[in-house]
Amino acid sequence: MKNTSLNRRKFVKDTLAGAAGIAGLTTLPLDLLAAPNKIIVSEESTTSGEVRPSLPPKIKFAVIGLNHGHIYSQVEAVIRGGGQLISFYAKEDDLAAAFTKKYPQVKKARSEKEILEDKAIQLVVSASIPDERAPLGVRVMRHGKDFMVDKPGITSLEQLAEVRRVQKETKRIYSIMYSERLENKATVKAGELVKAGAIGKVIQTIGLGPHRMNPKTRPDWFFDRQRFGGIICDIASHQFDQYLYFTGSTQADVVAAQVGNVNHPQYPKFEDFGDAMLRGNKGMGYIRVDWFTPDGLKTWGDGRLTILGTEGFIEIRKNIDIGGREGGNHLFLTDQKEMRYVDCSKEPLPYGEQLVNDIVNRTETAMTQEHCFLATELALKAQQQAKSISI
Amino acid sequence: MKNTSLNRRKFVKDTLAGAAGIAGLTTLPLDLLAAPNKIIVSEESTTSGEVRPSLPPKIKFAVIGLNHGHIYSQVEAVIRGGGQLISFYAKEDDLAAAFTKKYPQVKKARSEKEILEDKAIQLVVSASIPDERAPLGVRVMRHGKDFMVDKPGITSLEQLAEVRRVQKETKRIYSIMYSERLENKATVKAGELVKAGAIGKVIQTIGLGPHRMNPKTRPDWFFDRQRFGGIICDIASHQFDQYLYFTGSTQADVVAAQVGNVNHPQYPKFEDFGDAMLRGNKGMGYIRVDWFTPDGLKTWGDGRLTILGTEGFIEIRKNIDIGGREGGNHLFLTDQKEMRYVDCSKEPLPYGEQLVNDIVNRTETAMTQEHCFLATELALKAQQQAKSISI
Numbered sequence: 001m002k003n004t005s006l007n008r009r010k011f012v013k014d015t016l017a018g019a020a021g022i023a024g025l026t027t028l029p030l031d032l033l034a035a036p037n038k039i040i041v042s043e044e045s046t047t048s049g050e051v052r053p054s055l056p057p058k059i060k061f062a063v064i065g066l067n068h069g070h071i072y073s074q075v076e077a078v079i080r081g082g083g084q085l086i087s088f089y090a091k092e093d094d095l096a097a098a099f100t101k102k103y104p105q106v107k108k109a110r111s112e113k114e115i116l117e118d119k120a121i122q123l124v125v126s127a128s129i130p131d132e133r134a135p136l137g138v139r140v141m142r143h144g145k146d147f148m149v150d151k152p153g154i155t156s157l158e159q160l161a162e163v164r165r166v167q168k169e170t171k172r173i174y175s176i177m178y179s180e181r182l183e184n185k186a187t188v189k190a191g192e193l194v195k196a197g198a199i200g201k202v203i204q205t206i207g208l209g210p211h212r213m214n215p216k217t218r219p220d221w222f223f224d225r226q227r228f229g230g231i232i233c234d235i236a237s238h239q240f241d242q243y244l245y246f247t248g249s250t251q252a253d254v255v256a257a258q259v260g261n262v263n264h265p266q267y268p269k270f271e272d273f274g275d276a277m278l279r280g281n282k283g284m285g286y287i288r289v290d291w292f293t294p295d296g297l298k299t300w301g302d303g304r305l306t307i308l309g310t311e312g313f314i315e316i317r318k319n320i321d322i323g324g325r326e327g328g329n330h331l332f333l334t335d336q337k338e339m340r341y342v343d344c345s346k347e348p349l350p351y352g353e354q355l356v357n358d359i360v361n362r363t364e365t366a367m368t369q370e371h372c373f374l375a376t377e378l379a380l381k382a383q384q385q386a387k388s389i390s391i
Numbered sequence: 392m393k394n395t396s397l398n399r400r401k402f403v404k405d406t407l408a409g410a411a412g413i414a415g416l417t418t419l420p421l422d423l424l425a426a427p428n429k430i431i432v433s434e435e436s437t438t439s440g441e442v443r444p445s446l447p448p449k450i451k452f453a454v455i456g457l458n459h460g461h462i463y464s465q466v467e468a469v470i471r472g473g474g475q476l477i478s479f480y481a482k483e484d485d486l487a488a489a490f491t492k493k494y495p496q497v498k499k500a501r502s503e504k505e506i507l508e509d510k511a512i513q514l515v516v517s518a519s520i521p522d523e524r525a526p527l528g529v530r531v532m533r534h535g536k537d538f539m540v541d542k543p544g545i546t547s548l549e550q551l552a553e554v555r556r557v558q559k560e561t562k563r564i565y566s567i568m569y570s571e572r573l574e575n576k577a578t579v580k581a582g583e584l585v586k587a588g589a590i591g592k593v594i595q596t597i598g599l600g601p602h603r604m605n606p607k608t609r610p611d612w613f614f615d616r617q618r619f620g621g622i623i624c625d626i627a628s629h630q631f632d633q634y635l636y637f638t639g640s641t642q643a644d645v646v647a648a649q650v651g652n653v654n655h656p657q658y659p660k661f662e663d664f665g666d667a668m669l670r671g672n673k674g675m676g677y678i679r680v681d682w683f684t685p686d687g688l689k690t691w692g693d694g695r696l697t698i699l700g701t702e703g704f705i706e707i708r709k710n711i712d713i714g715g716r717e718g719g720n721h722l723f724l725t726d727q728k729e730m731r732y733v734d735c736s737k738e739p740l741p742y743g744e745q746l747v748n749d750i751v752n753r754t755e756t757a758m759t760q761e762h763c764f765l766a767t768e769l770a771l772k773a774q775q776q777a778k779s780i781s782i
Contacts, residue, residue, distance in 0.1 A: 203653055203664060203683065203782070206599075208697075210704070255778070256647035256668050258675065262594055263701045273594060275677065277647050277668045283782055284649065286666065286677055292594065294703040296729040302704075306599075310654045312685040313601070313693075315713065322706065322723045323732035324715050332713045338687040341714035387646070391594070391674050 057084035059359050062115045064088070064136060065128025066095040067219070070150040072102065074125050074177055078148065081352030083123065089115050112136075116143040122359055123148060123173075129221050130228045134159035141172035146359050148175040151237045154376050155229030157384065164373055173364070175355055176372050178241035180209065180303060182351035186316045186329040186344035187242065187305060194246055198333060199309030204284040205246045206306040207239030212293035213264075213272075223267040231259055231271035231289055232383040239287040240278075240382075241375040246307050249280025250374070257382040260389025263292075273389065276382040287382075299328070311336055448475035450750050453506045455479070455527060456519025457486040458610070461541040463493065465516050465568055469539065472743030474514065480506050503527075507534040513750055514539060514564075520612050521619045525550035532563035537750050539566045542628045545767050546620030548775065555764055564755070566746055567763050569632035571600065571694060573742035577707045577720040577735035578633065578696060585637055589724060590700030595675040596637045597697040598630030603684035604655075604663075614658040622650055622662035622680055623774040630678040631669075631773075632766040637698050640671025641765070648773040651780025654683075664780060667773040678773075690719070702727055 061083045063075060067090075075085060087107040090096040096108060109115050115124065116139060124140045126133060127150035134154045140147040153176030154160045167174045181187045194202060221227035228234045244252065257276035264272050272292065278285035293301045303318035312335035319328040329344040354366035452474045454466060458481075466476060478498040481487040487499060500506050506515065507530060515531045517524060518541035525545040528538040544567030545551045558565045572578045585593060612618035619625045635643065648667035655663050663683065669676035684692045694709035703726035710719040720735040745757035 199685075201654070203681070204666070204679070206597075206679065208597075210699075255649065258646065258668070258670065263592070273675070275595070275668065275675065277649070277666065277677075279649065279778075279780065281782070284664070284666065284780065286668075286679065288595070288597065288677065290594070290699060292699060292701060292704070294590075294725055295727045296703065297725050298730070302725070308601075308681060308683060310683060312687065313683070322725060322730050323721075330714075334685055334688050334693070334713060336686045339689070339713050387670075389670065389675065391672070 056082065058082040058356050059122045060084050060086045060120050061123035061125060062087045062089070062109070062118070062121045063099070063125050064090075064112050064115055064140075065126040065132070066090040066092070066099055067129045067221075068127040068150050070177070070179065071099075071125070071127035073179060073183055074127060074148060074150060075103075077177070077183065077349070077352030078123065078125060078356060079352070080349070081354070081356040083352070083356050086121060087115055087118070112139075116140065116145070121145060126150065130234065131155045131226065134163050137163060137174055138166045141166050141170045141174065144170070144172070146173035146175070148173075148177060148355060151176050151178055152229050152234045152376070152379070153237070153372075154380070155227075155233055157377070157380050160373065160377060160380060167369060171362075173355075173358060174369065174372065175367060176237070176241075176376060177351070178238050178375065180238035180318065181242050181245060182367075183349055184316075184318050184329065185347040185349060186318060186331040186342075188349060189331055189342060189344045189347050190305070190307060190314050190316055191245065193314065193331075193333060194307060194309070198312065199307065199314060199335060200311030202247050202283050202307055202309050204286070204308045205243050206286045206304070206308075207236075207242050207288075208302075208304040209235050209239055209287075209289040210293045210301040210303070211235060211289070211291050212295075212297070212300045213291040215267075223270045225269050225271055229380075230383040230386075231274040231291075232257060232276060232287075232386060233379050235289045236274060236276065236287050236382070237376060237379040239285075239289065240379045241371075242305055243278055243285035243287065244280070244371060244375050244378070246305075247280055247283030247285065249282040250370075252278055252280030252285075252374075252378055254378060254382045254385055255279050257386035258389050259383065259386040260391075262389060262391050274383075274386065276386070278378070297322075447473065449473040449747050450513045451475050451477045451511050452514035452516060453478045453480070453500070453509070453512045454490070454516050455481075455503055455506055455531075456517040456523070457481040457483070457490055458520045458612075459518040459541050461568070461570065462490075462516070462518035464570060464574055465518060465539060465541060466494075468568070468574065468740070468743030469514065469516060469747060470743070471740070472745070472747040474743070474747050477512060478506055478509070503530075507531065507536070512536060514746075517541065521625065522546045522617065525554050528554060528565055529557045532557050532561045532565065535561070535563070537564035537566070539564075539568060539746060542567050542569055543620050543625045543767070543770070544628070544763075545771070546618075546624055548768070548771050551764065551768055551771060558760060562753075564746075564749060565760065565763065566758060567628070567632075567767060568742070569629050569766065571629035571709065572633050572636060573758075574740055575707075575709050575720065576738040576740060577709060577722040577733075579740060580722055580733060580735045580738050581696070581698060581705050581707055582636065584705065584722075584724060585698060585700070589703065590698065590705060590726060591702030593638050593674050593698055593700050595677070595699045596634050597677045597695070597699075598627075598633050598679075599693075599695040600626050600630055600678075600680040601684045601692040601694070602626055602680070602682050603686075603688070603691045604682040606658075614661045616660050616662055620771075621774040621777075622665040622682075623648060623667060623678075623777060624770050626680045627665060627667065627678050627773070628767060628770040630676075630680065631770045632762075633696055634669055634676035634678065635671070635762060635766050635769070637696075638671055638674030638676065640673040641761075643669050643671030643676075643765075643769055645769060645773040645776055646670050648777035649780050650774065650777040651782075653780060653782050665774075665777065667777070669769070688713075
């Protein structure tokens with residue numbers, strides 16, 4: 001990258017645009033924003049800058065792998081839920097330095113092994129490079145600890161088989177933080193409404209996950225489908241999670257899927273578009289993901305979820321209401337009686353606390369293991385079966 | 392139907408709710424609303440109540456077949472464009488009476504033949520029962536006249552082959568009024584914007600066409616897929632048209648399609664849900680249609696179109712902006728610079744005038760014949776290939 005003043009200003013602008021989803025942006029260390037080739041600035045985080053646990057500490061946890069900015073919202077979720085962050089490890093010195101600035105009280109371990117062998121630690125949280133996540137999770141579970149990982153939590157069907165086997169053997173929790181549901185207040189609220197029968201029986205969901213690319217802030221692995229697993233495995237894993245969750249399907253088939261690199265020939269191993277059609281035992285689904293969010297959008301992506309029921313429909317505008325209300329977390333419910341807008345910005349996010357309680361009680365209230373793996377299995381199958389697009 | 396006072400009130404309410412899309416509702420004869428088993432109250436019409444041509448009459452035209460309320464907006468479009476309505480024919484006396492109330496100056500022909508053999512008539516407009524439309528169109532073209540028909544304009548691939556053959560032989564115009572584009576001001580505006588390069592190269596479109604069912608106002612043929620051609624052939628024909636139009640595709644394949652009757656077992660020959668995934672030489676597409684618009688929506692369906700381009704995206708909220716602005720015809724454009732809302736309620740609708748000019752000049756400015764048939768061919772293929780859903 002040329003270091004002209006103009007480029008520098010443009011880079012900072014691009015980076016800030018990409019980070020607009022982070023509520024507590026001003027509390028992030030500048031180094032985080034100044035490490036374009038090392039960290040991915042989070043698209044989905046809702047980091048509040050809050051460091052102390054909201055609840056009395058119930059478990060101790062550590063972090064291994066800081067390669068995606070999602071790590072900050074993952075850590076915040078566990079802290080909010082009653083986790084005490086003890087230590088962390090990252091291979092990359094600059095990522096470690098940024099993390100230390102954010103959490104100065106947290107011990108920097110000298111190796112992954114030091115964390116894995118620390119008996120006090122019950123949970124390891126990770127946002128390592130995607131294809132390294134499942135092998136790490138296997139090591140974590142074999143050391144008797146639970147694991148919470150950024151999506152995509154697993155990048156191949158072979159990794160999935162291994163993770164499933166080790167999880168069954170060890171009875172540890174392997175939780176993938178599908179943050180576009182678990183950390184989006186409107187989507188959480190939609191879950192309650194659907195469960196309460198607000199729109200009758202769910203027939204179908206449509207999940208759209210457009211993302212801003214910010215190529216200058218992306219590390220090399222971002223452009224290599226072997227590392228991120230392909231666009232459907234990567235960003236659409238959120239939408240597969242939501243499809244299963246809202247339809248209540250426990251079995252599903254990929255009816256069709258497509259992926260392609262339609263406008264980024266300079267990155268031949270990249271994929272910028274993907275979509276998939278689904279059919280399950282409790283409803284249908286359609287998913288589209290892409291890297292085409294234009295610069296004029298005030299946030300990283302106009303994420304939408306539409307839930308069609310026999311007695312009504314819900315639309316969620318996750319991050320922005322174009323031409324409408326400020327902020328994110330917008331829910332629109334239309335039923336047999338009326339159209340209702342629900343501002344979900346004050347709704348709670350229960351995932352962190354549920355996960356911490358699951359770790360303490362050996363329950364699965366945050367997400368069943370079965371659901372966690374099935375969502376990923378569908379994403380991996382769709383990625384594998386996807387026909388290649390060229391236009 | 393039981394004729395209790397309660398049922399009667401409910402029927403009128405349902406009917407009015409279904410007719411809410413008609414801007415000039417108060418000008419419609421009451422008989423139209425009181426003939427539940429004979430006419431389908433239009434979902435898409437934008438009838439203004441205007442009877443006189445806006446332009447000096449350039450052609451004379453007639454109507455055959457009044458079985459769907461769309462006929463009123465079809466007639467209005469031609470009148471606006473310079474057509475003079477001379478005569479009409481309908482088998483059903485009550486439908487004919489309603490039409491006469493709306494157009495008292497128009498001659499009621501004694502037979503279809505009387506219209507077909509009237510040398511003064513250049514164009515026949517029809518909203519007959521869907522499976523009778525193509526055979527009528529063939530007769531019209533063989534009589535040297537042009538034909539403009541409600542969608543679905545053709546209900547089987549066999550009909551399509553025959554229509555294509557006769558159209559080629561006779562060089563007559565066979566125009567299907569895909570009204571969700573041609574008679575929706577925001578969609579027309581989107582066409583101009585896309586053509587002008589506002590969002591770069593189009594990558595994909597998503598078209599959603601939810602409809603209110605109003606079962607009590609529907610005639611028997613409405614529930615029989617042999618008559619309406621199936622849900623994809625019927626209502627999704629709009630979305631296939633828009634997919635081809637906005638991507639500019641001249642060849643396309645149906646990647647996958649599904650149809651089913653998921654919640655209306657009382658109508659075993661009905662289909663209440665359908666979707667399809669497309670790939671063309673200039674872009675991808677996804678389409679979903681259904682009959683699940685709940686009563687709480689202020690209009691017949693929250694129709695949406697999303698156009699994803701390399702440099703931006705457009706969302707059209709065709710009929711309603713839930714929780715937002717009044718009325719329909721809302722366009723939201725996000726590009727590399729900004730998010731812009733465009734109120735399209737004052738935009739012109741050029742289809743009627745273009746069609747009339749095409750009839751006079753033997754051009755194809757309103758819609759190429761190739762496009763008209765390809766949109767229908769894709770819808771028919773998707774319908775035929777669709778896997779059957781049950782949940």
